[in-house]
Amino acid sequence: MRNIWRIFVADMKRLFSNTVCIIITLGLVLIPSIFSWYNVIACWNAFDNTGNLMVAVANCDEGYKSDIVPIDMNIGDKVVSALRANDQIHWVFTSEEDAVEGAKSGHYYAAVVIPESFSRDMLTFYSDNMKHAQIIYYSNEKKSAVAPKITDQGADTVSYQVNEVFAETMAEVALGVAQSISQYADENDVQGDLGRISQRVREVGSGLTRTKEVLALYSGLVDSAQGIVAGSVDLLTHAQGAVAEAKGPIDKSVSSASNMVDVLKGAAGNLSGAMESTANDMDAVAAAADAAFDAAVNDVDAGGDDLKTLAGHVGDASARYRDLATQLGGFRDQLPEEQRPALDAAVAAMNNAADQMAAAGEGLSSAGDQLKTDATNVNASRDQVKGQIADAKSSLAQAKDDYEQNMKPQLQTLADQTAAAVERLQTEDGRLAAAVDELSASADSAKSTMADAAESIEAACAKLETTAGELAQLADQVDSALASGDMEQLQKILGGDAKTLAQALAAPVSIDRQALYPVENFGSAMAPFYTTLGLFIGSLLLLVTVKPALSRSQEEGLTNPKPRQLFLGRFCTVAMLSLAQTTVMGLGNIFFLDVQHVHPLLLMLVFWGAGLVFTAIIYSLVATFANLGKAIAVLLLIVQVTGCGGSFPLQILPGFVQVLSPWLPATHVVNAMRAAMMGTTGMDFWYSMGMLALFLIPAAILGLVLRRPLSKFMHWYVEKVESSGLVA
Structure with a gap:
């Protein structure tokens, strides 16, 4: 980190070390803005000059x-x-x-x-x-x-x-x-022409009548759709009630199942611990029995009492072990059918171990009574008691092994399955409620839209029917006047309805235009395109001017520099210049050009982010491929001029351009800039910025990972190019 900082500080000093460097630095910062501003101003109100x-x-x-x-x-x-x-x-x-x-x-x-x-x-x-x-x-x-x-x-x-x-x-x-x-009035051809006019008017009226009938069919279709939507609303209302009623039992089921999971996990652990403890107790019983028989050599009564006491402890242990077997058997109904035989075998083994322990306890009690009445057979009693204790211990070990190998994994599996079922139940409960609410809202909206559509169609039908009636009436009046020869009536008819006839034939229609995300001027509409090109050109100029590699004299002042430190140190320099470029361009667009900016802070964020991403891509290309990387960057610029969708809609461009467009960083810069300038829709701004940020990944892989493996190829490439004596 220290080497990266040293490189950055030294580069900043070199940028302002003399007048020429200062002029070059200012040129690097200002030229992209000049390019962008010139083109935006040139087309600011282009369509206002069509005169x-x-x-x-x-x-x-x-x-x-x-x-x-x-x-x-x-x-x-x-x-x-x-x-x-x-x-x-x-x-x-x-x-x-x-x-x-x-x-x-x-x-x-x-x-x-x-x-x-x-x-x-x-x-x-x-x-x-x-x-x-x-x-x-x-x-x-x-x-x-x-x-x-x-x-x-x-x-x-x-x-x-x-x-x-x-x-x-x-x-x-x-x-x-x-x-x-x-x-x-006396000319026959006049009446013939008027008759043809009357027929023409009648045909127009018939056409309007047919149009009204078609609209009436649409009205019936909308009415039917309204009935379907209304039924859907009622159904969803009942569904919401059912979901609300089911929520209580579901919550209780979830709570009960959660408790069951805790019981299963606790029981599995408790049974295992209890078996282990009981097995250890039998070792202590054997040792205590030997000590009691040894004490009986000197004091028969004391030894007999010790054996009787020990017999009571063993009997209590046998009862507890039998309770554990009963507790384990209580899970039988909750297990699948195929797992129940293993449970029955484990319970039987535990009951057998409890019987063996009870027998050992009775043996200890009998040995204590025998010592008090007849102390001549101490060794025989000792051997008998030790055998019974050994049998009990063996039964305990077998029961524990059966439980650990067969039942404990099944109990643990049952607990895990139950926990998973609880989680799914909770998830589906929430999804069900959310789905019902969303469907209900959609149905209500569709119902309202259908009602408005039906009202509009009915109004249009009524207007068409009225107009068709007026035209038919006009034609009938003309025919009647011609048949009767009443020229005054004919003059009155045509004089009073000439405007109606003209309107019916001309059929003027006005358009109510309502702009969504209105653009104030053509310059603002083209600003995302020219600004994005300016940002990319600015990043390219930086890498044409600034060398990605450090000289040997610059590396000598560093402490054991690593390749990645050299790469990142010089990148900090070009990144700072990029931030200067984009800040000047962004502030100039907002305050100098006064382009449309609904979200100025988001617009500045686009400038900074786009500049850093463009600079990172071109920096990695030039650092890895030298002059060949600059050529690749120019090729990328050429592709993006049309492929970014900044001027023509992508839908009218060739298919290969539409396929290529999402893989170009400029496409996402243009989309994010439009959202910041004209207004956002949902998460469209942040989606475009996220897609733009993804281009940092291949740039980092190329510059930090692949640069060293490709160094041999680049040495060969540079050697071949320089051998020409013409190309550098």
């Missing part, structure tokens, strides 16, 4: 005057008037020849030509051989990569303006239609 794109408009429309409507109408002129008021694009109104040639030469980015028959096609929509009105659009896609996409939007604007002007023109012409009916 500089010149699009030519050539109006060749000759206009149209029908027999029904004796009014000269030129829809093309009205479109031109509307476009003059539109400043989103620089519209240049010129001739058709100039518009097309200008688009070819690149003088105009695009050209819009309104053909001669435009008004005729627009105003003969009711005829049998009707044609859709068309506008010819020329786009010079060689001029720019992005401009054609913008001018395409301009073409959409023209289309919208045409539709809007057409609807307005239909309303303006309504009075002229009424006047023409009065003037040409």
Whole structure:
């Protein structure tokens, strides 16, 4: 650690040792920020300047005057008037020849030509051989990569303006239609045209009726879905009650099972200890019996009393041992069927040992009585008692062995299985309650959504039905007026409902746009991309300028330096420079550029983390592969320009780029930076930062583990490269 600190301190002094070093250091810190800021400022409000794109408009429309409507109408002129008021694009109104040639030469980015028959096609929509009105659009896609996409939007604007002007023109012409009916009331072809108009209106009304019927089917489907969801809510409500009722018995079962585990483990240990203690007691009994017989040589009564007392102790031990056998037998019903024979054998062995102990106790008591009445057969009594004690001890040893080998492992297994069952019961109890709560919340939300959808569909059905009825009524009134020949009534009908007819045919629809995580400007939208590139370029510049390896003179001032100390010591230097780069860039983005920053602290954390990870990756590559590592870092930069998803959505890029993207560190930097700038969703910020941090692992393995094994290859590589006399 001391060597690492010495290297870092010495490097910091060298960075500011003279004026040239200070200038280089400042350049390393500022150049990445200049790169990033320049590109972000350049595209800050790029789409606010679309008014500089010149699009030519050539109006060749000759206009149209029908027999029904004796009014000269030129829809093309009205479109031109509307476009003059539109400043989103620089519209240049010129001739058709100039518009097309200008688009070819690149003088105009695009050209819009309104053909001669435009008004005729627009105003003969009711005829049998009707044609859709068309506008010819020329786009010079060689001029720019992005401009054609913008001018395409301009073409959409023209289309919208045409539709809007057409609807307005239909309303303006309504009075002229009424006047023409009065003037040409006696002409048969007028009535024929009006009949075709009536039929067209009736067809539109029928189409609206069919649309209403389809929506009604959807409404029925939603109603059925509501019933299913409502049933699910009731079912889940009952399930919640059942879970609540079952929780009490489950808790009691868990408590009882936990107590059973403690009893099993305690019983297994107690039985083993009791058997061991009883076996040791029999050795003490044998020794005490020998001492009592020896005392009887001098005092028969005292020896007899000692044997009688000893007999009482042995009898008590026999009773306790029999109680242990009874306690062990109490587990019989709790064991599986296949384990019960082993338990029965162990209990029988323990009862046999208890019988042998009882026999030894009776032998001791009889020997004590015999000594008091007849002391001539002391040795025979001694031998008989010692034999009985030996038999009891042998039975105890056999019972203990049977228990230790057969029953104790099974009792321990039973205790472990019971403990596992208790744990599973507790886990499943919690999962069951959580699952029921989650499903209940989801069902309630679905029920509310279904209700809103059903209400919206019903309202749309009602509106469509009303409109279809009005159109059918209008057609019936026109037919009735034509049949009766009442021209005043026909004028009143068409004059009063011309607007309804125009609205039904134009069908204007407005869009309510609501941005999620709105971006204030295009510069902020592109800032994550250009900033990430700037961070990587800055880290690459550091390793182009700063040598990863120490010179021999620098190593001489260290105490027995290890390779990892040399590696980490110089890395601390480049890491400090990286922190300086990212701090300047981050603060500049926030306070100088004023990019969007919903979470400024998280944004700074992204800058620092990204800079350190990029620096660690490039530092390990250059420290291990020298100039070859720099080439690999440049290749990684090239791949990340497109693969990070900073400019184009990954979904529209080739499949291999989509596969490669998650394995690039810049991808996760861009995602984390967007979350910090525009707003987080759940844990998306921390997930991206965690994925970014994982790239430190291969960098550390390469720099600290693989660098030494690869050193021979690098010596060979450097030798071959330098032998060329051209490449360093």
